[in-house]
Amino acid sequence: MLPLIAFAAAAPAADAIAISETPVPITVSASRTPIALNASGISISQISLDRIEGLQLPLVKDYLTLAPGVAVAQTGPMGAQTQVRIRGAEANHSITFIDGIEMNDPASSGEFRIDTLLSAGIDRIEVLRGPQSALWGSQAVGGVISITTRAPVRGSDLHGEVQGGSLGTVRGGIGGGWAGETLTISGQLSGLSTRGYDIARSGGDKDGYENVTAHGRIQWRATPALTLLLVGRHQDSTSQFDGFDFVRGVPRDEPTASQSRQTALRAEAALSLLDGDWTTRASLMLVRADNINRRAGAFQNRSDGERDLYRLQSTGRLRTGKASHVLTAAIDMETERFVSSDADAAALSNQRQRRRQTSLVGEYRLTLDYGPSLGAAVRHDANDRFANATTVRFDGVVPLGDARLHAAFGTGIADPTFFDQFGFFPGFFRGNPNLTPERSQSVEAGFGWQRGGNSVDVTLFSADLSNEIIGTFDNVTFLSGVANAAGRSRRRGIEAQGSAALAEGLTLTTSYTYLDADQQQAANGARVREVRRPRHSGSIALAYASRAFDLSAAAAITGARGDTDFARFVPVTLPAYTLVTVAGAWHITPQIDLTARIENALDSRQVDVFAYRGPGITAHGGVRFRL
Numbered sequence: 350m351l352p353l354i355a356f357a358a359a360a361p362a363a364d365a366i367a368i369s370e371t372p373v374p375i376t377v378s379a380s381r382t383p384i385a386l387n388a389s390g391i392s393i394s395q396i397s398l399d400r401i402e403g404l405q406l407p408l409v410k411d412y413l414t415l416a417p418g419v420a421v422a423q424t425g426p427m428g429a430q431t432q433v434r435i436r437g438a439e440a441n442h443s444i445t446f447i448d449g450i451e452m453n454d455p456a457s458s459g460e461f462r463i464d465t466l467l468s469a470g471i472d473r474i475e476v477l478r479g480p481q482s483a484l485w486g487s488q489a490v491g492g493v494i495s496i497t498t499r500a501p502v503r504g505s506d507l508h509g510e511v512q513g514g515s516l517g518t519v520r521g522g523i524g525g526g527w528a529g530e531t532l533t534i535s536g537q538l539s540g541l542s543t544r545g546y547d548i549a550r551s552g553g554d555k556d557g558y559e560n561v562t563a564h565g566r567i568q569w570r571a572t573p574a575l576t577l578l579l580v581g582r583h584q585d586s587t588s589q590f591d592g593f594d595f596v597r598g599v600p601r602d603e604p605t606a607s608q609s610r611q612t613a614l615r616a617e618a619a620l621s622l623l624d625g626d627w628t629t630r631a632s633l634m635l636v637r638a639d640n641i642n643r644r645a646g647a648f649q650n651r652s653d654g655e656r657d658l659y660r661l662q663s664t665g666r667l668r669t670g671k672a673s674h675v676l677t678a679a680i681d682m683e684t685e686r687f688v689s690s691d692a693d694a695a696a697l698s699n700q701r702q703r704r705r706q707t708s709l710v711g712e713y714r715l716t717l718d719y720g721p722s723l724g725a726a727v728r729h730d731a732n733d734r735f736a737n738a739t740t741v742r743f744d745g746v747v748p749l750g751d752a753r754l755h756a757a758f759g760t761g762i763a764d765p766t767f768f769d770q771f772g773f774f775p776g777f778f779r780g781n782p783n784l785t786p787e788r789s790q791s792v793e794a795g796f797g798w799q800r801g802g803n804s805v806d807v808t809l810f811s812a813d814l815s816n817e818i819i820g821t822f823d824n825v826t827f828l829s830g831v832a833n834a835a836g837r838s839r840r841r842g843i844e845a846q847g848s849a850a851l852a853e854g855l856t857l858t859t860s861y862t863y864l865d866a867d868q869q870q871a872a873n874g875a876r877v878r879e880v881r882r883p884r885h886s887g888s889i890a891l892a893y894a895s896r897a898f899d900l901s902a903a904a905a906i907t908g909a910r911g912d913t914d915f916a917r918f919v920p921v922t923l924p925a926y927t928l929v930t931v932a933g934a935w936h937i938t939p940q941i942d943l944t945a946r947i948e949n950a951l952d953s954r955q956v957d958v959f960a961y962r963g964p965g966i967t968a969h970g971g972v973r974f975r976l
Contacts, residue, residue: 378446378477378495379744380724381484381677381712382628382664388714388722390744390755391481392418392793392808392844396474398499403892403901405512405932405946405969407520407541409466409474409496414905414928415888416476417844417860418492418810422881422957423464425600426545426964427518428558428588431464436478436810437840437866437882438491438789439817442763444481447496448566448580449634450613451485455685456638456654459488459766465586465609467562469510469522470537472499478844479810480761480791483726483742486681486708490761490789490814498564500535501528505976512944512971516964517544517557521971526566536565547602548591548961554602560586574622580615598916599960604645612637626667632660648692654767655686662710671718679710687767698773704734706764720748730762734770736785738762752798755808761789769818769831778829785833789814795844802850807843814838819870836869838879854894861887881957883908883925899934912959926953934973942973 374386376393386393394416406412410431413419422440423431432440445452445461453461474496481489499508507525519542526535538561545557562584569577585608592603617632634657641651662679687702712726726742744757765784772780795808817834842864849857864886866879885908893900905928914921932946946969949955955963 376475376477376495377449377497378475378493379481379484380714381662381679381710381726382675384675384714387748387753388716388746389724390746390757392478392755392757392795392810394476394478394846396476398472399894400890400892400901401468401471401474402934402973403894403899403932404903404930405934405944406930406948407468407518408464409468409471410463411930412468412474413463413476413494414907415860415890415903417846417862417887418478418842418864419476420864420882420886420907420910423961423963424958425548425590425961426556426558426588427541427543428464428545428560428586429556429590429961432460432881433463433494434882435476435491436791436812436842437864437879438812438814439763441766442488442490442761442787442789443492443494444485444489445494445496447564447582447613448498448615449617450580450582450615450636451634451656451658452611452613452636453488454611454638454640454654455636455656455767456640456652456687457766458768459763461494462609462611463494464588465560465562465584465611466496467520467522467539467541467560469520469539469562470498470524470564471496473497479757479793480740480759480789480812481742482738482740482761483728483759484710484712486683486706486728486730487738487762487764487786490763490787498535498537498566499524499526500533500566501526503528506535507976508974510944510971510973512946512969514946514969515967516546518542518967518969525976531570533568534566536563538563545589546964549600549602554591554604556589556591558586558588560584574620576619576621578615578617578619580613582611582613584609584611586610593915593960595916598914605649606643608639608641608643610637610639610641627663627665629663630660632658632662634658634660650689650691650698653688653690655684657684658682673716673718675712675714675716677710677712681708681710682706683708685767687771689771689773700771700773702767702771704732704767706733707731720746722746732764734782735765738786738788751800752796754794754796756792756794758792759790761791763787763789763818765818765831781831784818784831785816787814787816787818787833802856803848805845805847807845809843810841812840814840817868817870819868834868834870835872836874837872838866838868839876840864840866842866856892858890858892859888861885878911880911880913881923883910885925897936899936901932902930904929907957914959921959923956923959924954926955927951928953928955940974940976943970944973945970 379391420434441459477493509523511521513519522539524537540561591600594601614635619630621628636656638654642649659682664677667674716722723745740760742759747754791812793810797806846860867876890903929950934942952966
């Protein structure tokens with residue numbers, strides 16, 4: 350069984366057409382073209398299919414809690430708003446790719462709705478840490494999350510599962526595909542439904558969740574030089590949620606629900622010439638996101654967003670002596686549209702907005718035959734609604750036998766969201782069209798060692814954020830808004846991670862993160878610790894695989910964090926907690942497993958957002974097949 354987390358860095362999420370069949374591990378997020386996992390100085394974690402199937406957790410966000418440097422905050426039950434913060438960055442300071450499509454929601458706060466991403470049909474999860482704007486543009490300040498779906502390498506594949514358990518939860522999925530010499534087809538259909546539980550704990554109004562997701566991928570090698578790719582995805586989910594009693598400072602039952610729909614398409618043609626040493630890709634990526642709020646079934650408001658991205662990228666490879674050179678040049682042309690609609694046709698929040706960005710990207714990678722490798726990237730974004738920006742990134746690796754030294758420096762930007770610029774709620778919030786992009790500068794350095802199934806890696810990182818977009822309040826008009834802060838926010842920390850092959854079929858993986866993150870709103874002003882970012886966090890996971898059965902156990906450890914009591918507007922401390930998952934599979938035949946899972950096995954009190962508790966202990970069982 351593969352270890353839970355592989356450490357190093359490297360490769361492109363948004364432009365890799367195929368996954369290499371070589372046994373050398375690659376990554377799909379730390380370069381614009383696929384590279385070996387150990388060829389980059391960027392810190393990256395990989396969570397493999399073995400671990401995804403071993404723990405049987407229903408949502409991708411559940412696995413992110415096991416990766417170093419990642420804090421996950423869920424507002425109560427399954428399907429509720431969930432925010433991911435990488436290395437102390439803001440929740441909208443990361444980009445999520447699914448099979449190369451940027452899935453961040455332009456219709457909301459610019460975050461990806463990670464709470465809608467089911468784990469069924471997922472082959473690999475990558476978490477890339479540190480600014481990557483030089484490669485992928487705005488919002489890649491904290492890092493990148495890259496999801497790769499399952500697809501056969503050769504022949505046919507059919508897999509599926511169904512599982513039910515506590516809180517009236519039922520989930521299932523079926524997927525498969527076929528891969529021949531020139532054609533590969535794959536797809537998945539998955540769903541989840543749960544009655545949930547009552548967050549308010551007063552009226553018995555349970556907050557349920559439903560999700561249906563379909564994903565498909567076709568790759569055709571039309572000629573030896575031309576490869577065509579088509580990826581399509583649609584997700585439709587509805588989550589029920591409670592309001593908030595600002596007098597008592599607790600959630601209260603309300604018949605409210607939010608529907609999230611997201612449709613994405615990627616079409617790409619890749620032309621490979623000069624025996625593969627020169628490859629040019631032309632891509633079109635379309636994302637449509639709808640967020641619809643209802644009360645007692647009646648429409649309240651909605652926000653709709655669209656992103657059209659046209660990309661032309663050309664990569665050349667060259668050998669000189671004992672060195673390999675890879676040079677990539679690209680142009681990205683992106684248009685985003687935003688529509689806000691209210692039940693009241695005369696509401697000031699009704700609006701349509703659009704903005705455009707044209708970006709030039711260059712990347713160079715050097716790999717020497719005796720081991721060292723270096724990378725450099727630069728990107729210039731030209732915007733029509735706010736200031737232009739240029740970002741850079743440098744990384745390097747020096748192998749020392751079984752050990753390696755790695756380091757990276759990068760700058761990142763996060764553009765204002767549509768809500769930041771144009772959001773409007775009468776009597777409450779007004780956007781600021783004069784905002785400028787947030788800017789980050791980060792450096793990291795680390796030491797790693799690996800021999801066989803045993804490894805350890807320690808990385809130190811430091812990042813500063815300027816022009817941070819912060820909330821404001823006018824004591825005269827009693828309106829809130831946003832503005833660029835004059836001060837600097839900073840994040841410092843250490844990430845340690847390791848794995849060990851304890852015995853045949855038995856592996857252990859661990860991680861630990863120390864994070865010091867604070868915010869400074871005014872230049873030379875006081876520094877305040879950032880909320881919902883634990884100073885200490887970590888994970889421990891054991892996995893055992895045999896012919897007869899598999900067993901997995903994982904503990905995600907979240908330290909104490911600060912938050913705000915919005916009823917009294919005072920700081921509070923959220924207590925530390927540990928979520929333990931225990932799962933197993935009995936192989937009744939080589940193709941059929943009986944599965945069982947216990948989540949929150951210690952029945953810990955999980956509170957990621959003040960006053961919103963997570964579920965207690967739950968148990969689930971089902972069947973899984975593969976043909």
